[in-house]
Amino acid sequence: MPDWTNDLPEAAQEFIAGRRLDEVECIVSDIAGVARGKAMPASKFAKQTHFYLPNSIFQQTITGDWANMEDQAFTEPDMILTPDMSTATAAPWTADWTLQVIHDINDQDGNPVPVAPRNVLKRVVELYNAQGWQPIVAPEMEFFLVARNIDPAHPIEPPMGRSGRRAAARQAYSMSAVDEYGPVIDDIYDFAEAQGFEIDGILQEGGAGQIEMNLRHGDPVRLADEIFFFKRMIREAALRHDCFATFMAKPIQDEPGSAMHIHHSVVDAKTGENIFSQPDGTETETFLHFIAGMQTHMPSVIALLAPYVNSYRRYVPDFAAPINLEWGRDNRTTGLRVPVSDATSRRLENRIAGMDCNPYLGIAASLACGYLGLMEKKYPNAEFKGDAYASDEGIPRGMNEALDLFDSSPDVRAVLGEEFCKVYSAVKTLEYKEFLQVISPWEREHLLLNV
Template sequence: MPAKPKAKDIDWMEHLPESAAEYLQGHRLDEVECIVSDLPGIARGKAVPASKFARQAQFFLPNSIYFQTITGGWGEAAGEDGFTEPDMVLKPDMSTARAAPWTADWTLQVIHDAFDQAGEPIAFAPRNVLKRVVELYRKEGWEPVVAPEMEFYLVARNINPAEEIAPMMGRSGRPAAARQAYSMSAVDEFGPVIDDIYDFAEDMGFEIDGITQEGGAGQLEINLRHGDPVKLADEIFYFKRLIREAALRHDCFATFMAKPIEGEPGSAMHVHHSVVDTKTGKNIFTGARGAETDAFFHFIAGLQNHMPSVVALIAPYVNSYRRYVKDHAAPINLEWGRDNRTTGIRVPISDAASRRVENRLAGMDCNPYLGIAASLACGYLGLKERKRPTKEFKGDAYEGVEEIPRDLFSALDLFKDAKKIHDVLHPEFARVYRIVKTAEYDEFLQVISPWEREHLLLNV
């Protein structure tokens, strides 16, 4: 006979979010995954028995998890005290408790916030970076609102990095085809995977605004409802894992690489922005009689003036820059336009109350906390500086001048000198991020590519 639950255990279970409580109804919780996002956006943490989680108010991980590169190497970012790996204090945000419906037992995931041993937020923890930016808005009486779009590919299993990535096999027995944007038949090809994505999302309490086929072979887009930036970044963080798990059930991979397949469009994380006045509850981009306000134009100017400095955050890998290709569905400059998908900054069609600005630059490979924080930081500086943007671009912006760094090294160079951005995101975050990404870039430079072997081996 199972032991009688303690009062503390009962209290904890009674305060779960509704979706988690519904998922567990009639079942015994086995395990809790205590997780944080590292700089690349990988979930790191510990899995503990539910009985232990009920008794713990916090757990510990070394701060070195934020100094790791995507390959598992290390950036020398520990600071003056050296690489001693002191423990951080990880405290659960119970509002993030969500099911892990792909597991064999009844498991919840809970996102934690990272603090030092004095109780101060860890400045280079990505969720803390985004929280800091949101708080800067709130101090001005503004509430930032975002609506992200997630693009990704479903591809055939690839267990040999030397082999090119290929589209997945569809339900018809044929490989996914390119240039089928918005095709419902193409979406049906991935029906079993999409069904699992919907089921997992429902178990986790997430509302999908829509799924469409994009222009690449096996490329899909999921739109999320607008809302609080931290909440939406949490959802993307969860969704990446959810989608990967759904794909694995059907003998394929889901990839969020910016450019996984040569010749196909890249995958973006477009972010729609609006800002609400906390006193009136109204969109500050819209004024009397529905007119566009100065704040609307200041926000656009902030994106134009400061986005080059944060490209290293929204395009964080060497592969990211393969996406910024002329006429390939990704922007090459910072022009802005109304209902113009060739510009880096787009103003979608909407009614006056829903007026918003879409940032089309971020890749889906970015950490969602850092990608959204970077975009909001640029808009925040625009609102504070009160500058005007360039003239609205009319026509095909691919005919304009390229304004985006072409490689990670150049982007990191711009980020290094962006003091205004550092002050918004946090100078300590900026220091650690640059060191880690530079170490990662140095690791990449040690790899000899097939192109080099093919064209340089016998010709130079």
């Protein structure tokens, strides 16, 4: 066994124990959250300390086009990628014995590349650390299992269940509904165990074939790494059983969308105490400042939490997706929810983010809002009691408006990094322009002969 494998995480060492490691996948997340990189024989990986990728991978749209930056030449200089061995994990769905390793991304002077999503999240976490704080997150992942769809013009359908029927909608928390696609869930559990990931729970959500998976709380970068890995792994588990897993925000008409709810708390780095709670267990003013930051700055980061035109189809009243920035205790109609908890785990749940967002950027954007609130020390609106779906909408309802707010927010851009914000805006603007060129079936059906 090569010496470098002695430094692998325990789960990775157990995966390759007694076996010949064939391949290592050296990967990073692009703007969309797609894994980019290189695969190489394990023998070659053992001999090299780094490899190169062009910085243009962060200017690529979801359709494969490239956004040009007006203030820089398109010369595609190489970035230096070095393995973060703490992220090494199995790729248990492959035909041979393969490990995946997320890489750190620096420029040729050794500085973190500011447009890399993982570096953006690290930047925000470091702002908390500079104040003596450690942010803690606990994400919830929602996704759909759907029938194979090889024709983009054909509507997406629920998968065929074990009973021979399509998965049923409106069966939230039903165990029998989960059992319908139990073999996929079994593979997800097996893959997660091989990768050393801990799943807090899996349940049936309200949509047909919609599943929610909860992860344990912890360090934001580590949790974003896990979601990055999980999304790939879940897709692979579904393919084994003749269906697709999709993380689109709204894949099926008249069904609820998929969110990535993010639970936030912040602890004192020295004492480990939750700064949202007083010694007597009551909430602190700091907690209210954090909520106020979310209310104030969330509209400016919706472009990261809802990154595609499809994302805004999820924001529909009474479809379990909040369209407001109200906050309330144990109230799922508010965009910002304070769950039932004891003092040590007091937290705020951001229910706005969609599952289609890049996990690094979604968590970074949410944390950025909370950080600004902690620094500004403002107070939120009064707690909302009752059905917040009836309240005024507080977030942009389309990609164009969201990008305008993102571009005009100097506070948010200072936290996330101006260079990243310029590239992100350019990529998303190009994607939106591409979308506007597409004529939909609705337009052909209702406008072709009637107007």
